[in-house]
Amino acid sequence: MTKKLIGLFFILFFGFSYADNFILFREINLLIHQKEYLKAFIFFSNYLLAVVAVIFLLLSKYTRFITLFVIFITIGIELGCRTLSGSGFGYLDASLILHQYSAAGEGVKTYGIQLVLPFLESFMFVAFIYFYTKKMHLKHYAFAGLVLSFITFTVSYLVLKSTKENVSYPVVFKEPSILLYAATNGLYVGKRKDVDISAKKPVFKHIIYIVDESIRGDKLGINGFDKNTTPFLDEVSKQKNFYNYGIASSGGICSCYSNSILLTGIQLNQLPDIKNLSRKNPIIFQYAKKAGFETSFFDMQNTRENPDNFLQPTDIKNYVDYGFFIVEDYKKVKRYQRDLIGLKKLKDYIDKNKNRFTFTYFVKQGCHFSYSDKYPKNREIFKPVLSDELFSQWDLNIRPQFLNSYYNCVNWSVDEFFKNLYKDFNNTDTLIIYTSDHAQNLMEYMNIKQTHCIEAPAPSVMANVPLFMISMNNKPIPFKKENVNKASHFNLFGSVLYFMGYDLKDINSLYGNTLFNNLSGQKRYFTSGDIFGRGPMYKNKFEIKKSQ
Helix, strand or coil: CHHHHHHHHHHHHHHHHHHCCCHHHHHHHHHHHCCCHHHHHHHHHHHHHHHHHHHHHHCCCCCHHHHHHHHHHHHHHHHHHHHHHCCCCCHHHHHHHHHCHHHHHHHHHHHHHHHHHHHHHHHHHHHHHHHHHCCCCCCCCHHHHHHHHHHHHHHHHHHHHHHCCCCCCCHHHHHHHHHHHHHHCCCCCCCCCCCCCCECCCCCCEEEEEEECCCCHHHCHHHCCCCCCCHHHHHHCCCCCEEEEEEEECCCCCHHHHHHHHHHCCCHHHCCCCCCHHHHCCCHHHHHHHCCEEEEEEECCCCCCCCCCCCCHHHHHHHCCEEEEHHHHCCCCCHHHHHHHHHHHHHHHHHHCCCCEEEEEEECCCCCCCCHHHCCHHHCCCCCCCCHHHHCCCCHHHHHHHHHHHHHHHHHHHHHHHHHHHHHHCCCCEEEEEEECCCCCCCCCCCCCCCCCCCCCCCHHHHEEEEEEEECCCCCCCCCHHHCCCCEHHHHHHHHHHHHCECHHHHHHHHCCCCCCCCCCCCCEEEEECCCCCCCEEEEECCCCCCC
């Protein structure tokens, strides 16, 4: 019995270490290198205590099967996250599970096949443990196991909360502690500050700020891409009223983080936003209302009750005069129909308010994975395409089909959308501002089996987004050619305020450089991870590389 117990200890120790990519030994080595011997001893002792706790729970008939189930689920999730993003289960994953159900669900649906092997490995490990311990029993040890588990879980949670890092613990304790941390460390909810600067007469009567989904700037024909993805825009971009800033860098590589940056004007030097400034400072709709605009929010992805993008529950109620949320208002429409329906509703809304100044923030459906349901079948211009079933295989052999599906989506979501927009708003006193929330890893980085939204240092392809403006009535704007391929999401908030009528000096003092400052010497960075500092956040240097 003693030998089998020792054997079980090493089996569990190895299994948990393998699931966590043996990070434990690197962390212990780092602490020793830093001469933090006591911390190293406590950390390692707690890890061993966790393994002992699991042994006690496994060898009691009262807790065996629930323990096996928890081991199966947590190791499967840990290995699955590592397979997709290169890093294990972290705060961002917990946040998606708790707060962004639709995104998490679509991710599981899309990448499901990639999770088969991790969960199969987990099942085989659990099955081995089951047969190994089948005839082993320790009476009256369930209570001891639960006590040790509580101690280990508490230590894991406190270490996580104090370090903000996903430190190594056996996954049966680490993952629940991360979920608890995500659930109990909420963001500021309360009144926002008032706008304390004044605006003069707005430059345009109607401002439409369009934020697309998952559009790569270097995959648009107007930015020099050799595929004919944007034939309509290629033509209209030659007109003097089209101001193309080329390839910009996004603020983040997840929709919610980038939109939060665009909506609140939080700057790179203020991140991570530990003080919750982006939830306390005025939101863009407040500036619009103070400048005399009727405000509207068009969302092609979320519901009114859960607008996401780290908006406060009261932001829509207090600062938005009209909201359109297609997910709840048009439940049965195809995903590829959402943007055009939203555009029609926007035209109706502005027609009703044609004698008023209006500001609209328009979140598109765009080209979120998988791509094939984001454009109609009769618009398969680039062939062959990739089926949904093959999307998650992440294999270079199917990359041509993968890219064709994405190019079709770009052609529909961007080019067709703007063809309809021109019909509705041409020759009106309207300014169109267009960008995307983030871009896509289109199999350039095969070690990262996700298109975007990873909690790790990220490649620039995930932040490579388009940026252009269109003056629909040919009214000139102060465009600087030297800023082409130099702009960032962090330059946009203040730029929009300028068109609302606010003074550039006030804008610069509050929100830094706009598109109307010379950006030539500005180095560009984008974030990955949690911008609120509840988990790791990385500032990644942005570089434009030749499209692959």
